[in-house]
Structure formats: C-alpha cells, structure tokens
Amino acid sequence: MTTIPLEAYLTLSLVLFGLGVFGMIVRRNMVTILMSMELALNAVNVLFVGADAHLSLVDGQVFALFVIALAAAEAAVGLGIIIAIFRLRRVDSTDEITDMRG
C-alpha cells in the first residue's frame, strides 16, 4: 500500500477549511453558512486523522469522533435557531437580520 504523504492531508485540509471559511463569509443563506461550517469542521477532522496516520497515534482519532458528535449537536441547535428565525421573520438571508447594528 502506497502511503499517502502528510503534505496531501495538509493540503486537502487547508483547502477544505479555506473553502468553509470563504463560504461563511460570502454566502448569505443561513443554511449554506451552516453547511460551510460543517465543511470547516470536517477539514479539521481530516487533519486530525491524517496526522494520526502519519504519527501512528490514536489521540487525533478520538478528537475526530468528538468533533463529529459536536458537529451533529451544533447542526441541530443551529438549524433550530434558523427555523425559529424563519418562522418569526419569514427570511433566510443574513442581510435581513441586522438588528444588532450599532
């Protein structure tokens, strides 16, 4: 089995994370923003697992499991908030929710 070099994991993780953050910044739809966050989290997971494979450890994998559980909970809460906002305001774009403007 050819070993996948560490640089590949790092590159993939970085690209995914960058895409996730970029998505959070540029997308206006709240569900899409939530999805971008999942992308960023999974980029971190890839990094954890890849580093584990490279260093022959299991700590990162444990972390990755935690992150998956956390992401699930976060997605549930986040979606709940989004639905609540939608029910209240009938909007799904962040442009419409600027009540905290100073």
Added chain:
Amino acid sequence: MEVLILLSPLIAFLLIALFGARIGDMASALLCVLGGAFSFLFSLWATSRALSEPFSVKLYDFLPLDAYNLSLGLFFDPLSSVTASVVTFVATVIFIYSIGYMHNLFGQWTFKFYAYLSLFLFAMLLIVLSDNLLGIFFGWEGVGLASYLLIGYFHTQKKASNASLEAFVLNRVGDWFFLFGIVASFYLFGSLSILDIFARVSQVDKALLGLACLLLFGGAVGKSGQLPLHTWLPNAMAGPTPVSALLHAATMVAAGVYMVARLYPMFESAPESLRVVALVGGLTALFAALAATSHTDIKKIIAFSTMSQLGLMFLALGLGDRMSAMFHLTTHAFFKALLFLSAGSVIHAFHHHVHYIYETGRLKRYMPITYASFLVGALALAGIFPFSGFWSKDLIVATAYEKSFLWGVLVSVVSFMTAYYIFREGFVMFHGKEHFRHEQKEEPHESPSVMVVPMLVLSVMAVVAGFFEGWYGGILGVHKELHVDIAVLSVVVGLAGILVAYLVYVKGLIDPQKAYEALKPLHTTLKEQFFTERFYHKVLAGGYLFYSKVIYMTAERQLIDGVVNFTYPAVKGVGGVFRLLQAGRLNLYAFFMAFGFLMLLFITIFWR
C-alpha cells in the same frame, strides 16, 4: 453651682428651640426672661463670693493631651463676675421689654427670636466667664452667630439680610485675627489658661507678645465695630430694636472691650500694642461722633454713639486705665440700653413704620415717660452731673489729660459732639414740629407697661450707677481721685453741646435745612463715614463680585465647561468610528473572526 450662670440661658435656648413651636411664643418669651433672671441671680451670688476671693470652676477636660491638658472652666474675679452681673441684668431687662416690642409679631414663629436671644446671652457669658482663651473664642463665635441670626431676623427684608451678612463677614475678619492671636499666645505661653498666661507674662519675648496682643486686638476691633471694621455696626440697626439694645449694651460690642480688659496683663507687658489700641480707639471715637452728627436714622445715631463710646473705652485701655474703661462699659450698658429702649418705644408707638427722626416730632406731649427716660439716657451719655455717664466719662477725660493734652482735647471734642448729636435727636423727636401728621391720623401713645417698666428700671440704674465709681475702683484695686477742674470742664463741654443742639433745633437759631444746603459736601462726607462704607461696599465687595464674575466667565464658562462639554463630541466621534464595525451582519463578523485568526497566526509565526 456657678455653672448655672451659663446653663440657665443655654437651657432656655434649648427648650425654646426644641419645644417653642409647641408651647407658643409667650411661653418662650417667659422662658427666655426666666433664663436671664436666674442667670442674673446666680451671678450676683457668684459676685459676692468672688469679691472676697477670686476662684475658678473647672468644667471638663476638653482636649487631654500628653504634653498639655486643655480644660475648659470658669474664672470668677471681681472683673468677670461684676461684668457678668451687669450683662445678665441688662439682658434680662431687655428680654422683658422685648415681650412688649415683639408682641405684634407673636404667632409668627417669634419663639425663634427668644431662642436666639438666649443663645446670645449664653455666648456672651461664655466670653465673660471663661478661664481660657479657647472658651472665650467659643463664646466669641457664638455671639457672632447669634448676632447674625438676630440682625437678620426680619430676613424677608433685603436690608436686614444684607446687614446680617455684612456683620458676619466683618466679624469673621476680626475672628481671623483673634484666632491667630490665640495660636500666638499658645506658642508663647504653652497654655491657653489666662491664669497661666498672667503668671508667665513677664518671661516671654516682648516683640512676639506685642504681635500676639495686636492679633487679639484685631478680634476686638471686629467685634466692637472699631475702625477699620466698623461698617457693620450702624447697618446692624436693621434688626429689631431689643436686639440693637442687647448688641450695644450688654453683649457683642462690649465683648471686644471686655476681652482686652480681661487680657490686660498681656497688653500691659507689651506697651507698644497699647499705643495702637489707644490710636484706634481715639480715631474711632472722633470718626463715629462726626458720623452721628449727620445721620437722621433714629437708631443709627445711637449706634454711632456706641461706636464712639467704645472708642473712648479703647482709648482709656490704650492709655493704661483699665478701670475707667470697664466702668464706662458698665454705665454705658445701662444708659445705652435705656436709649435704645426709648428709641424702640418711639418706633413702637408708630407701629414700626418710622425710622427717621424727622418723621416724628413733639412726642413729649404723647409719650411723657419715654421722653423722660430718653432724657435720662441722653444726659448720662452727654456726661452731665450727676448721671452715671458723668462719673465714668470723667475718669476717661482725666486719664486722657494726664497722658497728653492732645488726647484730652480729643476726648473733650468727642464729648461735645456726643452731647450735641444725642440732644439733636432728642429735641427733634420730642420737641419741635409734629412731622407725622400727614402720615398717621391717630395720635402716638405711650407704650404698654411691659415696655415702660424696663425703661424705668434702666433709668434708675442710669442715674445711680455712677455713684458706684469708688466701689468699682476698689474691687479692681484702683483708686482714682475726682479732678474737680476736669469734671467742671467736661460738664461745661457737655452743656455746651446741649446748648448748641437746643439753639438750633428748639429755638431755630439756625435753620437746619439751610445749614444742610450750605454744608452739603461736608454733611455727605460725614454721613457716608468718610466714604468708608461706600468703599467697602463698592470697591471691596463689588470688586470681589466683579472678580468672581470674570472668573466665572473665563475659568468656569470657557475652561471647565469647555472640557466638560468636549467629552460629548469626543466620545461621539470615537464611538462613531467603532460603530461602523458593529454592522450587525453575520458574514462580516465571520470575516472579522477569520481575519483575527489569521492575524494571530501571522503573529505567532513571524513574531520572533
């Protein structure tokens, strides 16, 4: 027991102040009189003991320190106990009189008036009886406070509240000197007890002692209305007449003379300071007598005469004659109170609407008793034999001629003017034309007996007090011969003054109106007290106000307000910048987070 002299007016004050509204004005007045009367009885008793043997009463340790134990107490010797008796007697008589005088104001919180009167008496007794300088200072401040409250008693009148303020401020200048005098004495003697001071008075540095004496005398100048702190005294006439009588006869202004007499061993050891005392006293005597000749306010004439007589007392003190000064203070207390009460009786007869002598006239017909008592007071003031003023003033005249001919002439001139101005007032008010007819339809009537009896009592005292001259000299350990030539001279001078007043104001030899027209600049100069009052009011007080206004317009309005007002635009500007960051957009916040994260990353990697 002797403490009761002090305590009875104090208790009266507390009772009236606390329960006056409940027990009513009449009961308050009676309490006030009772406090004074008990105080008088106790001081008589104390006098009888003090005459045989001076004694001290320790009250309590006010400030027990390691190095020095400052205890307050009372000291009874002939000087203090006799003065206390005179003060309480005159004050009690005036309190009784005030029941009649203030009666038309009963029901309008007049109990306050009696509370202040009791406080006044208490503070004065504290000055008279204290055995140390700090106790005297407490009383000193107490009289200042009580006089402020009483002069401004008719506080709805602008004149009265201004006068009380002026009295307070000018007294404060004097008190400032007095306080520094006390500090200087403590520095010199290491003690504030007057007995300690007297014991060590010859051991200390003369120059410093003189300075301390001058500072203490500065306090007396303020309290006794001498030059140059005099303007409050005539203006204090804005208060009710019993207050004027109390102020001028028994309390307040007498305090200055008494204090110098009390601390006389100090002054005697620094003869240079006595020269200043004599100079200030002599100048004030002349100055006030001149001012009195030109005024027409019933009470102000008498007020100026008080200033003038106090000046004579200071002159006597300055010339080394404590006994005549104190004896004159005693007789003066009687006849000056009498003059004020008579003047108050006249004012009362016109329902307190009359203030100038030319608004009255020919009252002899309507108010014979008031006329008689005023006459007695005026004769005593003018120093006519055998009234009390003759005996005491004669002592001062004799002392003045003994010292130098110039002082003697000064005192004679003052005596001449004294006789002139007081009889001018008497003749215009009680003889002459009736000037009040067009003002008032009803005829003026004699005052009620509650006012007349005190006047009669004081009249008797004003006549007979002079005969105690030998006795008074005896208890102070001074014996003075009556100089027949000087006695004749001063009586002739007094009679001459009366004669001039008689010729002008009864016989009409010179028309006062024409004389006034001819001498108008002189008259104005005298009436304005050589423009000192105007100077104080316009230049000192006015200058202070102007200065305050300038400070207000620059430092206050420009500087402080500018800084305070600038905080708003400054905060708003800075906030406006940061406000842009808080756009309320989720995406922007996410961008900031990412940007911040990158920055932190950047710093941790490249910051070496």
